[in-house]
Amino acid sequence: MNPSRLLQRELMGISAVWWREFKVFWREKSRIISSIVQPLIWLFLFGSGIGASLSVENVHYRDYIYPGILTMSVIFGSVFFGLYIVWDRKLDVLKAVLVAPVARISIFFGKVLGGCTDVLLQVIILFSFSFLFPAVDLRGIPQALLILLVTSIALVSLGLALGSLLESLEGFQVISAFLVFPLFFLSGALFPLDERLPSWLTGLVKLNPLSYTVDGVRGALLGMNRYPFWVDLGIITLFASVMLIVGSVMFSRMK
Amino acid sequence: MAVIETRSLTKTFGKIQAVRGIDLSIEQGEIFGLLGPNGAGKTTTIGMLCTIIRPTSGRGVVAGFDVAASPTQVRRNVGIVFQDPTLDTILTGRENLQLHARLYGIPAGVRGLWIDEMLALVDLKDRADDLTRTYSGGMRRRLELARGLLHRPAVLFLDEPTLGLDPQTRARVWEYIRQTARKENTTVVLTTHYMEEAQQVCGRVGIIDQGKIIALDTPQNMIDSLGGDIVAVSAESPPLDRIRSLSYVSSVRMVDGVMEATMKSAHLHLAQLLPLISGVKSVEMRKPTLNDVFMKLTGRDIREDDAARGESWVETVARHQQRGR
Structure with missing residues (x-):
């Protein structure tokens, strides 16, 4: 078979998996709704509450954490989307897909695309609430979207990598407690990275690649960034590339 | 091809x-x-x-x-x-x-x-x-x-x-x-x-x-290679050797206390066979199935689980170990 035909086959395989993920996403309306409602609760209940007695550099706390909460929904949405293959494997849903004449890596890419699409649609819905946050500059949305997309690629890959390792759903809790929550809290999503922080915390935040997502989105939407946008984007892109490689290797080795 | x-x-x-x-x-x-x-x-x-x-x-x-x-x-x-x-x-x-x-x-x-x-x-x-x-x-x-x-x-x-x-x-x-x-x-x-x-x-x-x-x-x-129909006779102590020597019988064996004889045109020979066995409790005649073929080849029953054959799990484990599985 000639190479272009082969490539066409693989692309069809990728789009098949993508199509399936989108169908599933669209069918589970309750999941979409809760993925929208949860960040809104953070913003309006948590953000407004703390915001009553706190602001950061004269920005209302609720507005200040808006970029962080967007990042949060990308973190949770992406990692758990990837981890979901544990469940798929348990139900043997993946089995029929894995024996198709499509390379494993194409199935992996289809999954990544599917996950990113889900997460990005959620983010876009959240963006439609931007007008409720006076400090947010709407012109920054495209930049924010770009950096969140790359972050989502990284984290869906991470989730798939972990999902190919896990044997049972019990691992969900462990990953949730030891990985997802620390990644979120150490991203500076909820607090500014200033000199008042203990140095160990500052160190951990700086090591967390997702801190650069938060910084990039905050820069784009609020103009409150520590690093230039291209540095944030560069670091996240590097992280995503590593995760894509790790994820595709792990996924290919999955039994 | x-x-x-x-x-x-x-x-x-x-x-x-x-x-x-x-x-x-x-x-x-x-x-x-x-x-x-x-x-x-x-x-x-x-x-x-x-x-x-x-x-x-x-x-x-x-x-x-x-x-x-x-x-x-x-x-x-x-x-x-x-x-x-x-x-x-x-x-x-x-x-x-x-x-x-x-x-x-x-x-x-x-x-x-x-x-x-x-x-x-x-x-x-x-x-x-x-x-x-x-x-x-x-x-x-x-x-x-x-x-x-x-x-x-x-x-x-x-x-x-x-x-x-x-x-x-x-x-x-x-x-x-x-x-x-x-x-x-x-x-x-x-x-x-x-x-x-x-x-x-x-x-x-x-x-x-x-x-x-x-x-x-x-x-x-x-099924044909088995050499005919199967006659299963439940009796106290059927004379196995005697029956085995009959010209129309191709094979005889005991399965769970029941004698199973394979023979050609069983319906014609049944009348000659039964008088040779004393204390007959029941007689069953049937066409052999692939299961009988499997039994003949391996001496075991293929049907369902080992437990269904009245075998204890200890025996099952022992047999499987013997088989190297």
């Missing part, structure tokens, strides 16, 4: 030899049954032929492609129905087929048409747009059958296609298998441990035990 050809196909898992050198040649359009008890190596053999399991040694060629060297080409030419259901239950029946069609590169132009054809073939047109989680066990199997055949494979592999279905549904599923195989001239390779069903459906069967093919023929020839 042989569509499947294997030579010394072998699979070892650690120390366990699951499949020990299988030689097979299956022709285009055949319905071939691989029969044997649980753990005999049926599923492993099928797994190697559809490239899910990599052979440890030996060679397998399916539809002209080597299973180890060109797995993608093999996959394109085979359909698989697994032992456990693998439908996407959050999708509808039609969507399951659409996903499959895309994965197998069926051109968009004919996709809808082929899907409709398959749905009609397995009588699922009315329920095509319902989520498959609302399907009954039999409907799910039929949809999986449709899915396995959708990309018009040269060979369809069915691993225990009727396991866990009620007898009525089982009969229907077999009917669909027979129908589709005939219509598409698809070669069907199936595994089952329902011997009676295999006997009706398969053109040829291979009996597999402990990873080896121990018999390979048409079901009829296998």
